[in-house]
Amino acid sequence: xxxxxxxxxxxxxxxxxxxxxxxxxxxxxxxxxxxxxxxxxxxxxxxxxxxxxxxxxxxxxxxxxxxxxxxxxxxxxxxxxxxxxxxxxxxxxxxxxxxxxxxxxxxxxxxxxxxxxxxxxxxxxxxxxxxxxxxxxxxxxxxxxxxxxxxxxxxxxxxxxxxxxxxxxxxxxxxxxxxxxxxxxxxxxxxxxxxxxxxxxxxxxxxxxxxxxxxxxxxxxxxxxxxxxxxxxxxxxxxxxxxxxxxxxxxxxxxxxxxxxxxxxxxxxxxxxxxxxxxxxxxxxxxxxxxxxxxxxxxxxxxxxxxxxxxxxxxxxxxxxxxxxxxxxxxxxxxxxxxxxxxxxxxxxxxxxxxxxxxxxxxxxxxxxxxxxxxxxxxxxxxxxxxxxxxxxxxxxxxxxxxxxxxxxxxxxxxxxxxxxxxxxxxxxxxxxxxxxxxxxxxxxxxxxxxxxxxxxxxxxxxxxxxxxxxxxxxxxxxxxxxxxxxxxxxxxxxxxxxxxxxxxxxxxxxxxxxxxxxxxxxxxxxxxxxxxxxxxxxxxxxxxxxxxxxxxxxxxxxxxxxxxxxxxxxxxxxxxxxxxxxxxxxxxxxxxxxxxxxxxxxxxxxxxxxxxxxxxxxxxxxxxxxxxx
Amino acid sequence: xxxxxxxxxxxxxxxxxxxxxxxxxxxxxxxxxxxxxxxxxxxxxxxxxxxxxxxxxxxxxxxxxxxxxxxxxxxxxxxxxxxxxxxxxxxxxxxxxxxxxxxxxxxxxxxxxxxxxxxxxxxxxxxxxxxxxxxxxxxxxxxxxxxxxxxxxxxxxxxxxxxxxxxxxxxxxxxxxxxxxxxxxxxxxxxxxxxxxxxxxxxxxxxxxxxxxxxxxxxxxxxxxxxxxxxxx
Numbered sequence: 126x127x128x129x130x131x132x133x134x135x136x137x138x139x140x141x142x143x144x145x146x147x148x149x150x151x152x153x154x155x156x157x158x159x160x161x162x163x164x165x166x167x168x169x170x171x172x173x174x175x176x177x178x179x180x181x182x183x184x185x186x187x188x189x190x191x192x193x194x195x196x197x198x199x200x201x202x203x204x205x206x207x208x209x210x211x212x213x214x215x216x217x218x219x220x221x222x223x224x225x226x227x228x229x230x231x232x233x234x235x236x237x238x239x240x241x242x243x244x245x246x247x248x249x250x251x252x253x254x255x256x257x258x259x260x261x262x263x264x265x266x267x268x269x270x271x272x273x274x275x276x277x278x279x280x281x282x283x284x285x286x287x288x289x290x291x292x293x294x295x296x297x298x299x300x301x302x303x304x305x306x307x308x309x310x311x312x313x314x315x316x317x318x319x320x321x322x323x324x325x326x327x328x329x330x331x332x333x334x335x336x337x338x339x340x341x342x343x344x345x346x347x348x349x350x351x352x353x354x355x356x357x358x359x360x361x362x363x364x365x366x367x368x369x370x371x372x373x374x375x376x377x378x379x380x381x382x383x384x385x386x387x388x389x390x391x392x393x394x395x396x397x398x399x400x401x402x403x404x405x406x407x408x409x410x411x412x413x414x415x416x417x418x419x420x421x422x423x424x425x426x427x428x429x430x431x432x433x434x435x436x437x438x439x440x441x442x443x444x445x446x447x448x449x450x451x452x453x454x455x456x457x458x459x460x461x462x463x464x465x466x467x468x469x470x471x472x473x474x475x476x477x478x479x480x481x482x483x484x485x486x487x488x489x490x491x492x493x494x495x496x497x498x499x500x501x502x503x504x505x506x507x508x509x510x511x512x513x514x515x516x517x518x519x520x521x522x523x524x525x526x527x528x529x530x531x532x533x534x535x536x537x538x539x540x541x542x543x544x545x546x547x548x549x550x551x552x553x554x555x556x557x558x559x560x561x562x563x564x565x566x567x568x569x570x571x572x573x574x575x576x577x578x579x580x581x582x583x584x585x586x587x588x589x590x591x592x593x594x595x596x597x598x599x600x601x602x603x604x605x606x607x608x609x610x611x612x613x614x615x616x617x618x619x620x621x622x623x624x625x626x627x628x629x630x631x632x633x634x635x636x637x638x639x640x641x642x643x644x645x646x647x648x649x650x651x652x653x654x655x656x657x658x659x660x661x662x663x664x665x666x667x668x669x670x671x672x673x674x675x676x677x678x679x680x681x682x683x684x685x686x687x688x689x690x691x692x693x694x695x696x697x698x699x700x701x702x703x704x705x706x707x708x709x710x711x712x713x714x715x716x717x718x719x720x721x722x723x724x725x726x727x728x729x730x731x732x733x734x735x736x737x738x739x740x741x742x743x744x745x746x747x748x749x750x751x752x753x754x755x
Numbered sequence: 756x757x758x759x760x761x762x763x764x765x766x767x768x769x770x771x772x773x774x775x776x777x778x779x780x781x782x783x784x785x786x787x788x789x790x791x792x793x794x795x796x797x798x799x800x801x802x803x804x805x806x807x808x809x810x811x812x813x814x815x816x817x818x819x820x821x822x823x824x825x826x827x828x829x830x831x832x833x834x835x836x837x838x839x840x841x842x843x844x845x846x847x848x849x850x851x852x853x854x855x856x857x858x859x860x861x862x863x864x865x866x867x868x869x870x871x872x873x874x875x876x877x878x879x880x881x882x883x884x885x886x887x888x889x890x891x892x893x894x895x896x897x898x899x900x901x902x903x904x905x906x907x908x909x910x911x912x913x914x915x916x917x918x919x920x921x922x923x924x925x926x927x928x929x930x931x932x933x934x935x936x937x938x939x940x941x942x943x944x945x946x947x948x949x950x951x952x953x954x955x956x957x958x959x960x961x962x963x964x965x966x967x968x969x970x971x972x973x974x975x976x977x978x979x980x981x982x983x984x985x986x987x988x
Binding site: 426428443447448450451596597598599600601602603604605607608609611612615632635636639642643644645 | 799800801802803804805807818819820823824825841842845846849850852853873874875882883902904905906907908909
């Protein structure tokens with residue numbers, strides 16, 4: 126394809142491509158995102174492609190290898206249009222049937238349909254699946270129709286028309302006014318109003334300005350940025366172009382972590398394709414606007430998601446934050462005014478420009494507008510990426526979309542916002558997904574990670590887990606973050622090992638407060654959140670650990686012993702085979718016994734036992750039991 | 756030409772040179788803000804966080820380090836409120852628990868009002884204030900040492916762990932290091948760490964540390980910016 130020199134040429138190309146695709150009757154969309162690749166979707170893609178060429182359907186049927194569909198647990202996922210037929214857990218052996226029955230005859234293969242775990246019914250189309258039904262997929266739905274490696278797909282679907290509208294009819298001030306009116310807030314965690322950021326950068330003195338896309342996503346269990354960037358990189362590029370036009374920048378960077386190879390590759394291809402078409406470079410579409418994007422790869426440090434550390438890393442320096450008394454919109458990358466936005470924020474821009482701020486404000490709450498992608502994981506039936514309108518109550522996300530508890534244990538808490546977020550108990554589940562409401566409750570929307578936890582989770586252990594993560598990822602520059610997190614972890618470890626003292630809870634609270642107020646960067650300021658929220662909502666668990674030396678959930682190894690209930694044990698022998706330490710003895714059909722000297726408390730026997738006979742007991746009770754048995 | 760701005764620090768209206776930090780202005784004027792990583796002739800990184808102050812913006816108070824905050828016209832700064840004193844005490848407590856074997860760190864803890872340390876002592880020998888690294892990089896442009904590692908593993912080291920030729924052993928790093936002054940009765944033995952708080956610390960007899968500089972002997976110990984500045988003159 127040749128370089129496009131005007132908007133008319135882009136529209137002409139769009140028409141041409143649509144004409145070429147007119148005789149395509151069926152589209153088979155196979156997910157090629159990282160989640161489905163892990164379930165070997167590449168073999169399915171190859172098998173379907175072979176099968177289509179064998180049947181001579183290459184010209185009529187389009188095989189589209191798309192980005193993530195969100196329902197990664199069911200991968201590899203295939204959607205067939207027309208009909209919106211949804212197949213899950215597909216294997217290469219199914220390729221023949223899919224092509225022969227569904228593509229050629231329009232028949233549905235029952236076996237591959239999704240089974241609703243709540244009702245047990247087979248569901249035929251994607252839109253009827255409860256997981257998708259309650260969502261409002263504005264960004265993720267665009268993943269479905271687009272091959273991330275093909276700019277043609279993006280243009281056919283109406284891509285880059287927001288850019289042409291911005292370049293041809295909207296002065297930078299008008300764009301910023303529109304973004305401000307929409308109330309869009311940063312999706313990376315801070316929730317800072319995007320319009321304000323842009324206008325501050327535009328007003329900042331200096332000719333050279335930068336825009337950066339922050340794709341350094343490091344929260345455990347969250348992957349929405351990866352999914353959007355690797356599934357639809359041109360959407361991000363278009364958003365960045367509009368942002369650059371609005372603030373007057375000529376250079377942009379996508380900072381993506383190297384652990385996301387597919388996202389790096391796809392964004393590189395997208396930049397190359399856009400340059401070839403003249404959508405990046407000098408005088409874009411014949412206008413006076415020039416802009417180019419480079420990919421900067423990150424080494425995987427969590428702290429490099431913080432704006433100043435990220436900019437230091439792009440500059441080639443050590444990724445450490447610096448004091449932000451002068452904001453990065455004035456003194457950012459190379460000490461020039463810089464707009465840094467999260468992937469999801471950039472992804473919202475094209476739709477917002479096309480459909481207008483009134484469309485955007487129609488979704489969401491008073492302070493938080495639009496939709497938010499959440500990464501739903503944990504002890505629930507349906508896990509994956511969900512996109513909901515802001516303001517949806519947490520219980521609706523967990524129970525309607527997530528399908529509720531997975532193994533019968535009642536749900537106890539949800540951890541929102543990654544390691545810097547907080548745990549909310551069940552009685553706070555009527556709170557909406559809203560920046561202000563959640564931060565008032567001690568948690569935050571953050572990047573949107575949602576980890577659901579059931580009754581078998583010890584909240585002290587959860588706090589310990591997140592502190593360990595943050596201690597590893599802290600850069601170590603400032604005292605409160607380096608020493609404060611270390612001391613908090615020390616205290617919590619003592620509590621989980623039964624050496625805690627009651628006065629340590631007050632010390633923990635005071636220390637957490639000190640760290641959150643005095644730390645240098647956002648990582649340190651939010652690091653005590655897991656401790657503060659668990660202390661606030663689950664103080665009884667901490668007190669049980671300290672006063673009674675009990676772990677109510679039966680997780681903290683130092684406080685429990687494993688024990689087989691003789692009334693429940695059937696002597697099936699599964700636990701004997703499962704135990705790697707050979708600590709369980711007992712012959713077939715006889716009650717088994719755990720040797721506490723050999724037992725390493727790994728918990729395999731407890732998860733293997735089908736009769737719930739393996740139980741955890743507190744140490745004292747176990748001694749009583751042992752005395753009774755002897 | 757020097758430009759001046761008026762700032763309000765602890766109620767005193769001070770004429771300050773534009774482009775200098777709040778900490779510098781306060782020390783020049785004689786207001787004491789405890790600090791460790793700040794050295795007058797080196798850049799400020801805000802690592803020790805001891806020089807925190809409340810910066811009043813539109814009725815909200817932001818806690819920020821005064822060494823990285825530059826003076827602006829009409830700024831209102833509070834350096835000695837109850838909140839700041841408590842935070843500073845907690846920070847000094849963390850520092851002294853990490854490195855009790857230094858007179859400088861002990862003095863700072865005493866100055867910040869630490870009376871008892873609620874954490875087990877660790878006998879560490881570096882608090883990563885970064886004075887040595889900055890002196891080497893900025894004063895002599897030698898870059899013979901830097902920070903290595905992240906988080907708990909962060910430490911100061913030569914490149915690849917070996918002393919390079921371009922280190923001239925000038926000793927600037929040693930002179931600025933707060934760990935080089937041992938406490939009066941020698942390094943503490945493990946298990947016997949304590950803060951006596953008796954040396955020269957008339958300050959300890961007062962419940963509240965004074966806000967003004969009294970040229971205390973403590974400042975000499977930890978290389979207070981006012982001392983170092985007056986020596987440099």
